[in-house]
């Protein structure tokens with residue numbers, strides 16, 4: 001079935017520049033979300049180096065040097081203008097000492113926002129948390145702010161691509177109210193053989209309706 005909401009072309013407010021979030025980070029009940037910085041490399045490497053974290057991600061296991069280069073690269077990606085571009089936000093827990101002797105705020109994970117189609121106002125999202133901070137609702141809290149950000153930019157549809165064996169991420173998508181739209185059978189080959197991919201998504205209208213509904 002094809003659904004239409006009129007003939008108005010989708011409008012995604014581009015370019016999206018992270019500069020605004022440097023000056024004014026997103027704040028949730030317990031977290032701060034701001035652009036990733038090169039100085040975050042120790043905190044980020046603490047989860048990038050864990051096999052259980054990368055097992056379902058398109059990330060290799062990185063040593064500290066490779067992790068630092070990766071964080072530096074992501075810190076340089078500051079705008080969304082063209083299809084395929086991505087920006088990363090650090091999930092910061094205030095009051096938690098950072099690794100490498102850094103202050104009293106630790107980067108416990110990160111979020112990715114990918115522009116998949118400017119013409120059709122489509123974005124994709126991704127998330128990762130250090131295992132020490134999983135199971136506390138932080139991913140849901142951070143992802144909620146990310147979906148608010150994406151819909152605020154005018155995204156018409158937000159998708160997440162998840163390994164079919166990644167139960168915590170599938171559960172997070174469901175908790176966010178995303179719809180399980182597709183399963184691609186054996187579309188990737190990993191260390192353990194062929195893998196299935198699940199697509200979750202929701203539209204802007206669905207997200208906004210869920211946000212204004214009474215809390216479940």
Ligand SMILES: CC(C)(COP(=O)(O)OP(=O)(O)OC[C@H]1O[C@@H](n2cnc3c(N)ncnc32)[C@H](O)[C@@H]1OP(=O)(O)O)[C@@H](O)C(=O)NCCC(=O)NCCS
Pocket residue numbers: 052053054056057126127128129130133134135136137138139140141161162163166168169172175
């Ligand atoms: C996917 C991932 C981010 C999910 O993290 P998470 O911490 O399980 O997700 P949530 O924030 O939704 O937390 C949910 C859990 O916290 C619990 N919780 C505790 N306090 C909570 C609170 N105040 N509010 C909400 N939930 C709370 C929930 O009951 C739930 O527990 P359960 O898993 O036993 O049911 C995490 O598993 C991860 O980083 N994985 C590795 C990287 C990865 O695979 N990323 C996804 C690629 S698609």
